[in-house]
Amino acid sequence: MRYPKSYDVIIVGGGHAGIEASLINARLGMNTLLLTIALDSIGQMSCNPAIGGLAKGHLVKEVDILGGEMARNIDETGLQFKILNRSKGPAVWSSRAQADMTAYRLRMKYTLEHQKNLDIKQEMVDEILVENNEVRGVRTNLGNEYYSKAVVITTGTFMKGKIFIGLNTYSAGRAWEPPSEKLSDSLRKLGLKVSRLKTGTTPRLDARTIDFDALIPQPGDDEPIPFSFRTKELNRPNIPCYLTYTNEKTHEVILKNLDQSPLYSGIVESVGPRYCPSIEDKVVKFFEKKQHQIFLEPQDEKSTEIYADGLHTSMSYEVQLNFLRTIKGLEKVEIMRPGYAIEYDFVDPTQLKQSLETKKIRGLFLAGQINGTSGYEEAASQGIIAGINAAFYLLGKEPFILGRDEAYTGVLIDDLVTKGTKEPYRMFTSRAEYRLILREDNTHLRLAEKSFRAGLLSRDEYEMIMEQRRKIEEVIKRLKTTFIFPTEETNKKLKMLGTEIIKTKTDLAKLLRRTELNYDKLRELHPELEELDKFIKQEVEIDIKYEGYLTMQKQQIEKFKKYENLKIPEDFDYTKVGGLSNEVRGKLMEIKPTSIGQAMRISGVTPAAISILMVYLKKHNDRFKNSA
Amino acid sequence: MQKHDDDIIAAIASGQVEAAIGVIRVSGKGSLSLLEKVFSKKPPYEHRKIYYGFIKDKFGDVIDEVLVNIHKAPKSYTGEDLFEINAHGGLVCMNKILERLFEVGARLAEPGEFTKRAFLNGKLDLSQAEAVAKVISAKTERALKVAERQLQGQFRSTLDDIRDKILFLMAENEVRIDHPEEDLSSITQAERLKMVSEIKENLKKIYRAAKYGNNLFNGMVLTIVGKPNVGKSSLLNLIVGQESAIVTDIPGTTRDIVKESFSIKGIPFSILDTAGIRKTEDVVEKIGVERSLRAIDRADIVLAVFDSSSELSDEDLQIIEKLKKINSEVVAVINKSDLGQKIELSKIPFKHKVQISCKTGMGLKQLEDKLESIALKGFSDRELISLNASQMESLKKAIEMCEQLEQDIDNDIDPALIGVDFLSLTDYLDEVIGRITNEDMLEVMFKNFCIGK
Ligand SMILES: Cc1cc2nc3c(=O)[nH]c(=O)nc-3n(C[C@H](O)[C@H](O)[C@H](O)COP(=O)(O)OP(=O)(O)OC[C@H]3O[C@@H](n4cnc5c(N)ncnc54)[C@H](O)[C@@H]3O)c2cc1C
Ligand SMILES: Nc1nc2c(ncn2[C@@H]2O[C@H](COP(=O)(O)OP(=O)(O)O)[C@@H](O)[C@H]2O)c(=O)[nH]1
Secondary structure, eight states: OBOSSOEEEEEEOOSHHHHHHHHHHHHTTOOEEEEESOGGGTTOOSSOSEEEOTTHHHHHHHHHHTTOSHHHHHHHHEEEEEEETTTSOGGGOEEEEEEOHHHHHHHHHHHHHTOTTEEEEEOOEEEEEEETTEEEEEEETTSOEEEEEEEEEOOTTOBTOEEEETTEEEEOSBTTBOOBOSHHHHHHHTTOOEEEEEEEEOOEEEGGGOOGGGSEEEOOOSSOOOSSTTOOOOOOOOOOEEEEEOOHHHHHHHHHTGGGOTTTTTSOOSBOOSSSOOHHHHHHHTTTOOOOEEEEEESSSSOOEEEEETOOOOSOHHHHHHHHTTSTTOTTOOEEEOOEEEEEEEEOGGGBOTTSBBSSSBTEEEOSGGGTBOSHHHHHHHHHHHHHHHHHHHHTOOOOOOOTTTOHHHHHHHHHHHHOOSSOBOOOGGGOTTTTTSOSTTHHHHHHHHHHHTTOSOHHHHHHHHHHHHHHHHHHHHHHHOEEOOOHHHHHHHHHTTSOOOSSOEEHHHHHTSTTOOHHHHHHHOTTSOOOOHHHHHHHHHHHHTHHHHHHHHHHHHHHHHHHTBBOOTTOOGGGOTTOOHHHHHHHHHHOOSBHHHHHHSTTOOHHHHHHHHHHHHHTGGGOOBOO | OOOOTTSOEEEEOSOSSOOSSEEEEEESTTHHHHHHHHBSSOSOOOTTOEEEEEEEOTTSOEEEEEEEEEEOTTSSSSSSOEEEEEEOSHHHHHHHHHHHHHHTTOEEOOTTHHHHHHHHTTSSOHHHHHHHHHHHHOOSHHHHHHHHHHHTTTTHHHHHHHHHHHHHHHHHHHHHHHOTTSOOOOOOHHHHHHHHHHHHHHHHHHHHHHHHHHHHHHOEEEEEEOSTTSSHHHHHHHHHOSSOSBOOSOTTSOOOTTEEEEEETTEEEEEETHHHHOOOSSOOOOOOHHHHTTTGGGOSEEEEEEETTSOOOHHHHHHHHHHHTOSSEEEEEEEOGGGOOOSOGGGOOOSEEEEOOTTTOTTHHHHHHHHHHHHHTTOOTTTOOOOOHHHHHHHHHHHHHHHHHHHHHHTTOOHHHHHHHHHHHHHHHHHHHOOOOHHHHHHHHHHHSOOOO
């Protein structure tokens, strides 16, 4: 049937990408439809029961300031909260929380259900409807045709998903859920390049059969910090994870049974992630390591299922059981669900623009694991960007794009559309060049302006954040212009604070730079300083203590921007540029970089090719507008 | 004159040295109709054909008998219509032909401009063009060999070593950040410091090899000072010859009369203010000490000439005082040693001293060795390289960055901040050792460290 109601935007898939895309469209006033295979698995965590983590915490907070839901959702359903890398500098602090998977999923479902402008239906999309390279809508497995002006596809691992446990295989989108067998064929027909990737998950264990007393508990922080800048107070339990290790016996069981692994017996040929190797991979590749860490994590406050982080495997059930029982604390363990590997179709992301719209078909956007990424946070951040851009496309607005110098989300998307990926792409802080500026703690400060201008942030929230910024600047200025003198009394106090005395007139900012001093200690020295809110205090300290490095990083960004601002027109004709090798020309024509900066990041595009391009663009100056 | 990339350009392509046959190259859109105006053989001109005829001046008189070969766009070296005139009438004649070409609309090509056009028209990629340019610009056989060696990438292995070390250290630093929960057996602080210091030392070595390598490419400027009659003019004649061996100035343009170029042991040198030193047969000009000191600020090396056969005079002492204050290298040339030694050498405070006789030629070899050792600082040709000014500047900053890194690693500061140091380091080294991307680093990280949950 041709469905009588037509929509502005249709979202295909109710995973982490689809949720954000749906909500932001509805919140921006678009008439939105979400189609997903199973309503009961909206917001399902396919793998580990956790949100955030290194670099991922940044993504969650960026989604939050752009009007997304992930941060708020985990703030209400977390089982423990922790800042990772606390012992290192603020640039790499990352928030992570264990989630009550069930509560997480249900709260997401309710949030969607109560969102204005959003219809939700349980149907599987089989085909994308396109006319004249412009999207028209979708056709589902029930034969329904839904019409819309934009479509966002977020199908995760479901397209032609195939699961491997030992030498057994079966078709599935994820564990027991049905796969989407037809959609990727429809995408192929539209001319998109589709390939295969692989990922895996760990066995789920029965808590009643684990000897936790023998293991090292890992609780969350005593003073948990919420993900969302909107959350005023966290009211959640602090349930520990447990740490244990594999040992030589474990490794022996695995090595003896490699023929039971679909990876090593050659059944699975697609590429899995290097950073998230299966335990069999780790044992083989890092033969010299005698043990690997395993974290046992709660999946749900009430359930007895335990997630065994660090044990991704697709060995046979028997081997899984045997090696598990060699591990301390797991001697008598029972498996509730085995680990498995899954192979699925993904769309080569170099076929996308920075807005996540396909270059081939107008109005068709892709987000999440379908673009070759892995992880809930990576999915959510693409979901929100694709969602915003679907809405902006309909509203006739310029695409909403974050630069590598603005957000981890910007780094993620730029990497994907510029370089593509050969393995499931996961975010790392090391992928971001400018992470001293792109910190997690200042996410809302750095993105508020952009978010507000795009209509993603309310005026009240914006004003509140601007007030914080003003306050921080004011305090910094005060510290830089308040001087103390080397009087006997001052130096006595300094000694008491455990720091060097001063010999000349010194401003307070300079003192604050000393490792052993902080704002509160300065107040002891100089009681006129006002008491500050915890967050403001932290930002002031970071800004002052790291000033030298922040300045250096800002210079690095300036250098970076020089090339980003050398724009290449969309209709630029590379065939006219002599001197480029066919390979390089082919790449440039495929990726269509929007700037020299982006062109420089395309793999295989040599510095020599860039020089030719720059010379050529300069020669044709009239068409070469420096947008800066 | 405004210069454009679509002008017709012309230049002598065979070098400036007198040779039996000289070649003038002309390139640009419309260059063939320009040929028509000056050449006795009229079109059609075909690609890769050679035509015999005469170049005539504006009155129709023959300048020279020539062969002209034709290369049509886009198949020529520059990718444009191009022809080459092979003339045998010597420099004077070639200059006349050039002037004739200018009359009908060509302009003098700038150094490297043919190559630049080849590059712009897609005939060369930049790295080739750069290499070719370097080879072209080499003024001596020796510089050419060094340039070619660098082209063949012998210096690559040092760069690769630096690159590998940086990547490893970056990956190691990143592992601390991104995978703190892993109990990765990483290297010790002392080992990290050692690697940084090795990187730094290597960079310094490159810097020095390039600094002195550039002397070989760009040459060095000499000046000769000394009181009247001490033998300056004789010295000039001895090392340069009566006439300069190489003239860098382009014929037809105003000639810079005060500078003469020549080479010693394959190192190009030029001498400033030779007009003040050289004496022609009829004019016997005695120049004063003041004039003799005129060019010392612009010189890399000052040859201070003293008379071995007499004691140091006030004028000599005055010169010594002046030279003590300058930064350039000073070589005391003790001349007229064939007349015996009255001069007290210990009173001459300069490190480099050479005893010589311009009359007998004694000591010339020692002087040349001295000049070579000052120019190349004992680097062998195998070690020397050439880098451009901006690469040198970047290298310098990279070396400073290594120092900062050493300090920061020593203080065991936050790895994220060390990451900022590394980013600056790789930014600086971009032009020298090639771009290091995060992707490269991750590659190394996954290979060397067991990562992942
Ligand atoms: C076995 C496994 C292991 C993983 N391991 C890790 C890990 O170790 N670390 C990590 O960070 N991430 C891991 N992930 C990845 C993480 O779960 C995903 O990256 C993330 O959930 C992707 O979000 P998404 O929104 O793109 O897709 P998903 O969360 O997969 O959601 C896709 C949604 O689309 C719906 N859908 C699919 N096809 C259709 C269709 N044709 N019509 C309508 N609806 C459709 C599905 O019902 C589902 O609701 C793993 C995933 C799996 C399956
Ligand atoms: N015996 C001897 N005479 C020299 C030597 N060098 C130069 N003269 C003579 O010294 C005189 C001055 O030399 P000249 O080069 O004109 O000196 P200038 O005024 O410094 O340029 C000339 O008559 C030269 O022939 C030398 O090494 N030995």
